[in-house]
Amino acid sequence: MSQFDLIVIGSGPGGYVAAIRAAQLGFKTAIIEKYPTMGGTCLNVGCIPSKAMLDSSEHFHNAVHNFENHGISVQSPTADIARMVERKNEVVDQTTKGIQFLMDKNKVTVYQGVGSFESATQVKVTKDDGSSEILDTKYVIIATGSKPSSLPFINIDKERIITSTEALNLKEIPKKMLVIGGGVIGLELGSVCLRLGSEVTVIEYMDKIIPGMDGALSKELQKVLRKQKMKFELSTAVSAVERNGDIVKVTAKNKKGEEVVFEADYVLVSVGRKPYTEGLALEKAGVDLDERGRVKVNKHLQTNVSNIYAIGDVIQGAMLAHKASEEGVLVAEQLAGQKPHINYNLIPGVVYTWPEVAGVGQTEEQLKEAGRAIKVGNFPMRALGRSRASGDIDGFVKIIADEKTDEVLGVHMIGARAADMIAAAVTAMEFRASAEDIARMSHAHPTFAEAIKEAALDATGKIAIHM
Known part of the structure; x- marks a missing residue:
């Protein structure tokens, strides 16, 4: 049975950074990742691939709308979404391989499989072929991140009714796209399709987009995106999403209480994310969750079980990659006897x-x-x-x-x-x-x-x- 000082479950921006910092501080460290590639949501189906698609679509948008003003003549540019997706995948591949390199460089032992608790000091790794291995450890960091949320009446078919994961691998440019949710992810991926020529409508339950940010930013961004031809239906509550062949119908109530119906060939469901703790067997370690399914932690990111910590999207706070990374460093340095801090403001x-x-x-x-x-x-x-x-x-x-x-x-x-x-x-x-x-x-x-x-x-x- 392998013995470690620290095991990190999850290799996203919180997990892999925590593992590296712990190894740098002298801990014998292992990291467990259930997917074949490292990097979690951020590197595989989140931050990095979305920025690659945003950059590609922005180049195309500039070629169509702005190059002529700069004295650059381009004859009828066309968007090759297959090549954009291929380039995105190349960027993801380079980045995830970079994480594997960092694991090797810092002598972090990598296990590919599902990590779950056997006890507070034992973690089981279950591989794809069903075989398993028990690891002993002094400390554990839970860094399993989050997954897209939905609404209870929506059936995500991953073909026409999609989440951000599928939106990053579209095989065609939608003629019309409905985005349910006017937050960061919906606006970014909606912008990708808008620039490539899609008619994009954002349906938002609140009375403004990016509701968590300063109100002046919300107003200005909506004004600018409207100028780019993005449409908005604010204070609108979606009540049904139905697919009929290649057409998806969204039924909702607007701020006047009237029923309104929208149709498109794709619907992107972007109503936030939820913590991912499935398969961890937290009950075997005695780790508590809060009412929203997040792992409960104190100000030191320590759970109710003293040797188990949790960071990133799986705990309270903003679901941001850089927040998770800071938390990973904080836990590793605390375990080494240092006095780090994070100013969440x-x-x-x-x-x-x-x-x-x-x-x-x-x-x-x-x-x-x-x-x-x-x-x-x-x-x-x-x-x-x-x-x-x-x-x-x-x-x-x-x-x-x-x-x-x-x-x-x-x-x-x-x-x-x-x-x-x-x-x-x-x-x-x-x-x-x-x-x-x-x-x-x-x-x-x-x-x-x-x-x-x-x-x-x-x-x-x-x-x-x-x-």
């Missing part, structure tokens, strides 16, 4: 549409609800020379600061490269910068990041230079 959120959307800290709505006295600075991207040079003039940067202390409480932006720029805001807020601190920092010209400096100037009460 400073975990950024990003939507990879074009323009990109990003935010960190508290939203204006949250701060107002808490009765916090604030001041807000805004700067439009169209006022930047760099934006006009590239043609990316949509969006803005918004900085919220405490009215008395000037400490930055939230930064929210929509615009070109917002996904990259948000790191500057995270850094500033980690060091508790004031709006004036940011306003006085030199930003290279011409760059998109100058909008952060200008928004900070506006937040201090000074007049932004270029507005």
Whole structure:
């Protein structure tokens, strides 16, 4: 029977990072992954493949709509979705093999099979052929992630009624696509099809898209996507989804209480994700779940069983790859006797549409609800020379600061490269910068990041230079 210091169940961005950090700190570490390739949802059917498809579709969109304005003549470009999917698969293959390389480099033992508890200190690995092996361990990290949620009356047939997993492997460009859910995943994958020529309609139960982000971002993104011809049906509750051959009919009630019917050749169900704990046999280890099926943990990410920890999508909090990675490092370092910390307020959120959307800290709505006295600075991207040079003039940067202390409480932006720029805001807020601190920092010209400096100037009460 093999003996380990630590076993990690799940090889997504939380699990594989935890395993690497633990091995670096001297733990004899094993990782268990039930699928043939490592990397979990993020690398195989989530973050990485979706960005590959977003980039390919954006190139096509620019060739059709924007190249001529830049003096580039392209004769009737066509979209080859088979090649796009093939390229996406190549990117995924390179990335997952990179994780395997890192396991070998850090001497992490990899087991391919389903990991389940026999006890708090024993984990069974069941392989595809039915054979199994028992591993002994001092500690366990549960990092099994999440899977797409659905609605109880929807039958996901994986052909015409699909989730994000199937949307990444479409064999044709939909003529019409209905997206149920106006969150991050629905808008990103809806954008892929929209750029390739599909008629896309987003049906959202709430009265706004990306409801978890700052309200100003929601309004601006909806305006921009509408300009790109994406349609929206907000405050609309879906009640039935039925397939008849190659046509799918969605029945819903709008905000007036009227029944409305939509038809399309594909329906993408994107109503969130749920923690994945199936097959873990948690009861054998005595690990508790909460009312939403998440593994219960304390502030140290420790379950009610002292030697078992859980991280990522399987516990409470935002379902984000980078959050899971930070949690994996935190647990490994705690086990090594270190004192790491995570500031959950400073975990950024990003939507990879074009323009990109990003935010960190508290939203204006949250701060107002808490009765916090604030001041807000805004700067439009169209006022930047760099934006006009590239043609990316949509969006803005918004900085919220405490009215008395000037400490930055939230930064929210929509615009070109917002996904990259948000790191500057995270850094500033980690060091508790004031709006004036940011306003006085030199930003290279011409760059998109100058909008952060200008928004900070506006937040201090000074007049932004270029507005």
